[in-house]
Amino acid sequence: MRLSTYFVPTLKENPADATMASHRLMVRAGMIRPLAAGIYSWLPIGWRVMKKVMEIIREEMDAIGAQEFQLPALNPVEIWEQTGRVESFGDTLFHLKNRPFVLAPTHEEIFTTIAKDHIKSYRDLPQIWYQIQTKFRNEPRPRSGVIRGRQFFMKDSYTFDRDFTELDKSYGAHREAYKKIYSRSGIKFFIVGAYSGAMGGTGSQEFMVESPDGEDTCAVCDNCDYAANLEVATSAAKPVGRTDGSKKPEELHTPNIKTIDQLAQFLHISTERLAKSLVYKDDTTPVLVLMSGNDQLNEAKLTTALGKTAFAMSPEELSKYTGANAGSIGPIGLKDFRIIADKRLENANELISGANKDDYHITHIDFSRDVKIDGYYDLRSIEAGEPCPSCGKDLRVVNAIEIGHIFKLGTKYSVSLNANYLDENGTEKPIVMGSYGIGVERIIACHIEQNHDDNGIIWDNSISPFMVHVTSVNMDSNEVVATADKLYEEFNAAGIPALYDDRHGVSPGFKFKDADLLGMPVQVIIGERNLKQGNVELKFRKSGERKVVGIGAAVEEVKRFLKS
């Protein structure tokens, strides 16, 4: 493409509202333009990158036998009501005003409906179906450029199997395909065990890119391959356990003590044996959650433990239900509560907790003697520096951007939409499903996050919009123009996509800055200085290395570089 006519509106200055490097650079390089919050237009050079990423995805999906579909984004709301997801998506689901339709935020319902209509026999299984399609989600707060948008491209695939063993195979195939997709896209990533959330299902993993701007938090071990989203991460933190002492519970006056730290200071002991009480309520039952000391409750883990979402009680509810205010609540003498505790507190004794009477605590509590605990669950958020559950080395806690998520859905959607098949014995069974997503924009944004410098983007060959950037330094020199034209044609003829800066009246410095900003892997610079000796200059974007070569050798040199 000739830059003189190609629409690439580059910007010298940073857009005021972009904070992340990828966002800034995508706007500056003329890849995208904002239309509204979380909604972007893709300009020609950005769309070229998008298409290359999509092509990598297609190749790897096709390689595991997946078949590409294209489903409607407009869906009758009725289908979404059948799976209960109008409610579970809530305000995130876009509803049309003048028809009972929604804009699809994902496609489990529609793919399952097709499966229900046409998959009737075990002979029809397995199937792997996918699409690359625009998704719509009314995000309460779009952010970080294209990373969290209200409209975005997702590769979503769905597997249909006869049982869970077969599902494991389909799931495994996706996991491997995803690794290839991200590796080929030039992204450093890691895989974490994840929380299935409202998707339901029996297991899931996320593909993550470490980034201080990430919205997720993960625990990772640099020694072994343990990595997990904090929503499910565990550590080998020691249980509180039992200690000497067989005293009976005793009330203790603790005036104006509200926090665990104050209590520890007041009693001159460590925080570990202080059983912190947190009070939640789900739709029916009040729940008392006991944690050791200052361990932080992870609400995602709480949801998993309870099987439903619970909300923290307001201060007014607290005193109504417990008779005390926050800071003085405990498990002893509490009526009508479901009481659960973190695993670290399992069977612990010599604990101190609130007395459900303001300014009083109870000492010498033995959980196996004095309290009826309805269950011990892993409820705490792990912290950096705790020992890895698999190898014991220190865990790191990092922020990360989710670029893919794979789910073993099981039969949640097939049951609610009656997608059944007949097995060899003529028994009707629900199809066992998996669903797998990739955020296409996020691949691009994360690639730029990981591959840029102060001057601009540094594309990997695999997704670079062009392979070579030909710069004609001086358009007023006939020799320079003739040589640049000729090289540009030669690159085209050799099947090497080239961007040719043939703009008139643009100073050399301006062209060089644009070339670095746009970030093609190789630049071929044609100027009078080198041309006198019959040479042109190659500049390799990533290394910054420059090399002067004869005009006739330029194409071969570039070819060799691109192959290496």
Add this chain to the structure above:
RNA sequence: CGGGGCGUGGCUCAGCCCGGUUAGAGCGCUUGGUUUGGGACCAAGAGGUCGUAGGUUCGAAUCCUACCGCCCCGACCA
């Protein structure tokens, strides 16, 4: 949805606190000329309902109210 910030030519911003001719700068754009290896220079131009609506005032970009939009933090995030 809670907290904070912002809205002034295409872009980045000043002016607003303390109201007062014709609303500014840099970049970009147009024309002419000079330049040509790291975001050139000179000259002459074009381009703005100061987010919208109401209010206060003799007078509003500036003060007040409401609304809209955008960004950041939090909540939320299959």
